[in-house]
Amino acid sequence: SSYDPALLCLRTDKPLDFDPDGMSGGSAFVVVTVDGEFRAYFAGVVVTAGRDRFHIIKAGYIHSFLTGLLQASPRQP
Numbered sequence: 001s002s003y004d005p006a007l008l009c010l011r012t013d014k015p016l017d018f019d020p021d022g023m024s025g026g027s028a029f030v031v032v033t034v035d036g037e038f039r040a041y042f043a044g045v046v047v048t049a050g051r052d053r054f055h056i057i058k059a060g061y062i063h064s065f066l067t068g069l070l071q072a073s074p075r076q077p
Helices: 059-072
Strands: 007-011 027-032 037-049 052-057
Touching: 007 059, 037 059, 052 059
Parallel strands: none
Antiparallel strands: 007 052, 027 037, 037 052
């Protein structure tokens, strides 16, 4: 869990042996098994990354933000 409901906080099993600097802004996916098949879904965007944890903006919040922008922008004829 995270202090912010828009974020996922993922911790690594063990600290990474490389510096994840530069991963911010990258896509995050989840892979699940559905009826015996592996499927990948967009989970969100990495906002911070460290050797032992990642914070990701959840896909639903990104969708809501973009939808709000489209609804707020003036329509061109």
